[in-house]
Amino acid sequence: MRDLKVYLLDFINFLFPLQCVSCKKSLVTGEEFFCISCFLELPKTRYHIYADNPVLRSFTGRFPLEKGAAWLQFQKGGVLQAAMHAIKYQNRPKLGAYLASQAAADWQDSDFFSDIDLIVPVPLHWRKRMKRGYNQAAFIAQGLGDSLNIPVDESFLYRAQYRQSQTREHRFKRWTNVSSVFAVKTHLAVTDKHILLVDDVLTTGATIEACLKAMAEMPRCRFSIFTLAHA
Ligand SMILES: [Zn+2]
Structure with a gap:
């Protein structure tokens, strides 16, 4: 049965070759998204083993975090x-x-x-989500949640204002106009939880900081952050 599955997958791959997202080489059986050599090249930070790391340090004086780390550099x-x-x-x-x-x-x-109770993705505004079709942070949160058997909640934290893409804005400008765009639906908000806020990439941290500040009033909650990458 397994052989048949492998054979079928190989055949489908032959008809519609999947490529490595990085080097574009055709993938072989057992490879997913990356060819094995690109996968092994993913630059791991190992921040998770250090109580003090550049992700946590970047939040010093901005928001009290329990833990913080990015998987890749x-x-x-x-x-x-x-x-x-x-x-x-x-x-x-x-x-x-x-x-x-x-x-x-x-x-x-x-x-x-180990002691995370709830995973929360950084929200996208519904209009942007409709245009893109998905919130990438929500997929990352769900990938973690499924692997770790920890619930994911996308309901109570939301983006209250629509803003244009931040990528071309000056850092200072981002700091000044990001702070008020997130809010918590108070009737849905949770209490007594260690919440892991998740995003794709950490750059200045302004977006994550704004989310944390919006959630800060939730009673007896502690907060940690995880991103796939640290820029
Ligand atoms: Zn590759």
């Missing part, structure tokens, strides 16, 4: 760049879920996820 032109672009802009959100599941497996011997 973003490098321009590196293996990860095409993958992150595909997750966000090329309709490949399942790649985000896949990478999140790999992160969970990679960190299974650490206690990074």
Whole structure:
């Protein structure tokens, strides 16, 4: 039965060859999204084993976090760049879920996820979500949740204002206008939980900080953050 499955997958692959998201080489049986050499080149941060790491340090004085880490280090032109672009802009959100599941497996011997009660993705405004068709952070959150058996909640934290893409804005400008765009639906908000806020990539941290500040009033909650990549 297994042989038949492998044969069929090979045949489908022959008709519609899947490519490595990074180097575009055809994938062979057993490879998913990346060819094996690109997968092995994914630049891991190992931040999760350090109580003090660059992700946590970037939130010092901004928001009190329990834990914080990114799985991979973003490098321009590196293996990860095409993958992150595909997750966000090329309709490949399942790649985000896949990478999140790999992160969970990679960190299974650490206690990074051990006392997380709830995973919350950074929300997209509904209009942007409709245009893109998905929220990449939600797929990453679900990939983690499924692997770790931790519930994911997309309901209570939401983006209250629509903003144009931030990518071309000056850092200072981003800081000034991101703070009021997130809000919590108070009737849905949770209490007494250790919440892991999840996004695809951490750059200045302004978006994540704004989300954390919107959730800060939730009674007796503690907060940690996880991103696939740190830029
Ligand atoms: Zn490759």
